[in-house]
Amino acid sequence: MKNAYIFKIETREINGTWCTQTIQCQTQNGLSCTTNRCFCPPFYYWSGTKCLLRQTVNTNCLNTYECQDYNGLRCLNLTGGQTCECLTDFYWDGSSCVPKLTHGTSCTSDSECDNTNGLICGVTCKCPFSYYWSGSTCTAEKTHAQSCDYTYECKRNLNLLCIGTQCSCMPLMHWNGTKCVFKQTNGASCTSIPCQNYARLSCIANTCQCSSPEYWVTNKCQRPVGINQYCDGTTYKCQSGLECQGTGTGNYLCQCPSGTYWNGVSCSAYRVYKETCDGWKVPCDYSKQLKCLTTAESTSCYQGFAGKQCTCLTTDYWNGTHCTKKLLNQQINTKTCECRQDLGLERRAYVSTYTCYTSAQNNYCACDNLNYWGFEKCMPKNLQSSFCTTSCECREDLGLTCIAYVNSGSCFGFYHGKQCQCPNPSTQYWTGTAC
Structure with missing residues (x-):
């Protein structure tokens, strides 16, 4: 060909030499003329004899240009031999080097996380066990009594929490020198580990127990319940001096025993006959029908006392055990105050000549001789x-008797029925005051 340059293969230019066209370069070794220089094509490098494809990650190398530096790879000695690797702050994502992930970012392997800060991969980049993220790096968790701001700074495997500004055991636990352990429960020894104070247990005679008067129920010391509070005798026991009383249908309450009342602090015995009282504050034993009365309000059997005392109503009397109703006419008694004096009755002593009740004894309630x-x-x-039905209704002491007369004399007018009259009209007459 006319004016054509003919280049022998053995004389063609090597990598980096001047050229005007590709034919001048060792094309058989992959070179081409680019910007008047013989160069390998993109993604290739000159090995000294020919163009070779640049190496990917983890491939042996001597120089960085042998690696895919366009994807961030560098020829580094990281594992005892030079290989194509990403720089320390980068990782290979399968196609190029990208910045390593920071704390909390999703990941699939440890190499993706910024290990210069101690991060490892566990679904996300996180600190390894017994370390926590301080905001810039992984820091060793703190042990008991060391200062802290957050619970995650404390050794959680030792059950420590950040309480106040110090790594401490939770209230349920105790530091035994190496870790937090649960405090002892009811009945357990407390020589080395304290009792569950949150359950109100105390160490008594080297054993965890409830302090008297409390008692253990399920998981805590239970205080006895007070007056008028629900009780069941097991979970809810009454305080000392009270009894669990109820109807059998579940309506059980703590009450004072029979014969006592609640004085605001404890159960006290009701006041009995002739003892001082003060209404509901210091009450009488109402089961015996006693009332808190003044002398003016009291029965005639017991009077002349100051203030108020436990006694019977005016219609009752004390029989030795309780107040009972006063006696009516012709009922046996031992003293006048046992009779209904408000009805005019009194204890009467009769003589055989008293015609109304000749059989009466000396212990009956009766009206006096004028009634x-x-x-x-x-x-x-x-x-x-006056009209009458029996002679007892007439003034027998004046000689009158209850009789019916046929009017045959001039002393009395005609009348029917019985009247109080002198018994023998033929020999007696009424003077105005007596027969």
Whole structure:
């Protein structure tokens, strides 16, 4: 060919020499003329004899240009021999070197995380066991009594929490010198490990126990319940002096025993007959029908005392055990105050000549000689000419008796029925005051 340059293969230019066209370069070894220089094509490097494809990650190398430096690879001695690797702050994502991931970023292997800060991969980049992320690096977790701001700074495998500004055991636990252990429960020895103070246990005689009067229920010391509070005798026991009383249908309450009352602090015995009292504050034993009364309000059997005392109502009397109703007409008694004096009754001593009750003994409630029992009370006996049904209704002490007369004399007018009259009209007459 005319004016054509013919280059023998053995005389063609090597890598880096001047050229005007590719034919001048060792094309058989992969060179081409680029910007007037014989160069290997992109992604290749000159090995000294020919163009070779640049190496990917983890491939042996002598110089960085042998590696895919366009993807961030460098020829580094990281594992005892030179290989194509990403720089320390980068990792190979399969196609190029990218910056290593920071704390909390999703990952698939440890190499992706910034190990210069101590991070490893566990779904996300995180600190290894017993380390925590301080915000810039992984820091060793702190042990007991060391200062802290957050719980994650403390050794969680030792059950430590950040309480206040110090790594401490949770309230349920105790530091035994190496780790936090649970405090001892009821009945356990407390010579080396303290008791569960949060359950109100105390170390008594080297054993965890409830302090009296508390008792153990399931997981804590239970305080006895007080007056009028629910009780069941097991979980809810009454405080000392109280009894669990109820109807059997679940309505159980702590109450004072029979014969006592709640004085605001404890159970006290009810006041009995003739003892001082003060209404509901210091009450009488109402089961015996006693009342807290003044002398004016009290039965006639017991009077003359100051203030208020436990006694019976005016219609009752004390029989030795309780207040009972006072006796009515012709009921046996031992003293006058046992009779219904408000109805005019008193304890009577009769003589055989007293015609109304000749069989009466000396221990009956009855009206006095000037009265008789009628209409449920003692009534004044009748004088001459008053109607009557028995002679007891007449003033027998004045000679009158209850009789029915046929009017045959001039002393009395005609009448029907019985009247109080002198018994023998033929020999007696009414003077106005007596027969």
